[in-house]
Amino acid sequence: MSETHFEVIVLGTGLTESITAAALSKAGFKVAHLDENPYYGGDEASLTLDELAQWADERTLSSSASEPSRYAAAQRAKFRSVSRSGSVLPNSRQYSLSLSPSVIPSNGPATSSLIGSGVSRYGGYKLLERIAVFDRLGKVRNVPGSKEDVFKSKDLSLVDKRRLMRFLMFASGEFEGKPELAGNETTPFPDFLRNKFSLKQDVIDAITYALAFCTSSFDPTLPALHRIRRYLLSSGRYGASPFLVGQYGGAGEIAQGFCRASAVHGGVYILGRKILSITHIELSSPPDGTEPAFSLQLDDLEDRLTADLIISSPDYVSPELRSIAGLLPPDTLDASQGTSSVARCIAIFDGPVIFPTSPSQQTLAGSEDPSLTSADADLPVESDAEPQSKVDTAVLVFPPGSLPGASATASATVLLTGEGTMSTPAGKCIAYISMPIDSQDSTPCSAETLLKPYLQATLSSVTTISTPPEALFSVFYTINGHRELYPRLSTADSSSRVLVTPPSSPLLPESMDDAACNAEALFRHAVHLLRPGQAGTVEGLWPPLENQDEEEDSW
Template sequence: MADAPAAGGGFPAQDYPTIDPTSFDVVLCGTGLPEAVLAAACAAAGKTVLHVDPNPFYGSLFSSLPLPSLPSFLSPSPSDDPAPSPSPSSAAAVDLRRRSPYSEVETSGAVPEPSRRFTADLVGPRLLYCADEAVDLLLRSGGSHHVEFKSVEGGTLLYWDGDLYPVPDSRQAIFKDTTLQLREKNLLFRFFKLVQAHIAASAAGAAAAGEGEASGRLPDEDLDLPFVEFLKRQNLSPKMRAVVLYAIAMADYDQDGVESCERLLTTREGVKTIALYSSSIGRFANAEGAFIYPMYGHGELPQAFCRCAAVKGALYVLRMPATALLVDEEKKRYVGIRLASGQDILCQQLILDPSYEIPPLDMPSDAPVSNLPRKVARGICIISSSVRQDTSNVLVVFPPKSLEEEQITAVRVLQLSSNLAVCPPGMFMAYLSTPCTDAFTGKKCISKAIDALFSTKVSNDLEDHLEKNSEENKESVKPTLLWSCVYVQEIIQGTSGTALSCPIPDENMDYRSILESTKMLFTDICPNEEFLPRNSAPKYASDNDSDSAEALYST
């Protein structure tokens, strides 16, 4: 967990440390997850790496913060630090500016004391599949020795017709589900059997399994169909289609509006996510379900990779802002950074987190940005009890149109308990998110989901209220909303060039897209090197895969 941000972002100029050497293969500014993974990968590839961050903690936009520190991070005050005196350098300098991706921040209620026992994830709601590539990277790099996980044992709930229903995501779950009619169970059984046969045949390889229906593989014409159309052909009911589309395949946009849908999922994409979901169930012997969550929050992940990079020789300096980019005007490329201390650092490749604005070298630095970024509305809540009795950690999915007819995106809510060390016992954290085109629409969806799940009538005496809830102990009683923060985050696109910009936390529930973009950046830097090869782990992490996998999961 990160400590509170320091005012001004660093030290007086005379108190900054001097960095030696002054030239590196790779310099990274910001310690978010993509930057941390890149630092570990570059260090494992034999590159000399300098990694700096203006904050006194690791994680940047992927941090886990003590709740009292959240408001100043979401709405930072302009820095009035004096410009540093530059050290002698043959390179010209271009001022480096930062922008906050957060806006429209609204808080309500009072944080219960002790407030510092609550930890807020900037990337929430977010989970890892047990069979996720992020988990494999932790195992291969040795990062698994620096982070532990617990399972989301409550599974997934679907909000449908004003009530919450468990998501039947396996044969056992379908059999136990008393809310499904026999015909629905049979059709869902048949669908999962069809998909599992395709997954098995694909894993065996087309050459070995043969082609066509007899091999178990789905025909290409079916794989290229919109997934919703394929599900309709399987005669699944609207509720079961919602289960598959939004709670398992994790579609974000209304898939029934084929012509107007911003992101239409194909059967090929849907089946790929179902394969990941299915392979995640049972990977860890003591994990329940497909999802796991890092103890103390997602900010532990960049810290784990930074430690791996440090073991391989990367140099780390926190509380060190970068104030300017060094330019080779003749070659029209960035060749380093100027730090707040005034020291110039040269490098072959410069990488910055997405909060830095990188001015293109062929246009003025104040030129307007032409493309409008995507947005995601997020919410963080403290609630008095679980949304479902006897459940600690659970994912809730609101399909499009489940809150109102105008709702075109899914809203996802992740409830976390004290067994993850993110809040005091007896209380829960809840994270919400939905992609949006404008702040008003996104925040409206978040607010409606909050109203659907929680009671906003807060008792004047918190202790009396908690005692009353404990006495009632009825599943029909909504948890009381004690505190909330709703805001909008821009999804700024990463850039390539002589200075690389890493991806920002996106609207997805997992890290697949972010890691894919990160691997592409690594290929730009080290085109002939393998991305975090298995032998890159330190000696203490050279366990066999099964032992390492079990060590990753905390019972």
């Protein structure tokens, strides 16, 4: 390599790391971005079907007899209970399967970063068409997405509609000083809805698990209200839904877009090479910017790389660096949401997905933003004739205890994406299932045992197959809880030169916003440390875009 010294070396191409690398490169820092994987995205990658099968095989303990790298060993400790279907479907490259499924609030830090950085031009986005709840009677019921839906609903009495509208008005406003909330900030959210707004149980379930995305009946009220307000205020920016779904696999494709933005502004990328060692160079005097603080040796690369600052995914932090590594406080992550392990499933099945027809179905006509594109041609048009309709993107929520034989204490969330998201061939759909589990359970069940009932219920509820439906291909795995992934790490102080990227929320609509917020904190720390004289002049994460045509041609 002609250049081997960099101001910042970023390890891992997950979304937080990729946003940070793009912001630093755009701000004029010399950045090298490394990942042992041959693809972008890290734990949030979007993979072809063959890549997903290989990913699963590499994270089973019996899959390789060779000595794993530090990163590979960390991955096997993080991802447990991995199992997959034996045979892989044809047309593998037509699939783009996300390891970190997510929906993007239409108004929030993630969309601000996409637009401010120009990365929104590199991909496409669709509105989430439907959110529904699997109720205790075994039926799929739509969650009203607008005031019009509430008043047209046939499932609610007039009294229930008024009570629901009173709550929605409360939740969308400045509720912090309201008497209803006083003293109830930590009250379990379902109890708050029942005691303060006299809502029925089925309405409470819909609000708690499909609007607030709570994971249990014990989740506190104030964080749930904050989430609901964010989502209510996102409705109408690009259409009726508060959420967008990224095409080509979502988070992984978006992470690659930020890597592209970094490369355009001088970022150097090295993928698919093992990191053999990271050495801390002890300095005889306080660092003045002229001597590197770290040296890295990569497999099959003769020259060592040096850096003044390392920003790293936790999987790359060696035991030798843990004593000086610091974790920035994840301010956007509720403590209650960051400690559970999460069981996940990725399943492919024959489409289309069928949902109950919403009282008012709206297209995106007239609501597009020039900075965001959306494949919206086949969104449903208003029709009162059909009780059911095909959808391409939807979220189905299973409240605790709603499914016999499944969890009575935790909710499960299913994100459904079809061919319109450009992530699957025509006629196929993908179901992403996630459910928090107690990481302290001494006898945990496998991810497949936990999630198989939800997969079967989803396929039976949203497909038209007359025979008992089966997934064509599936992968199950468990991600260990964050308290297990960040042991013995102190909080970063102003002089920390090894920054470990903080975790994002496991909640479907929060992970993207968390990544954007965490990236901004990392960016500002790097500016303060490496260029203290310029720290006060940095107004925002993204400078104004210049020479956009030239930027497109240089990639």
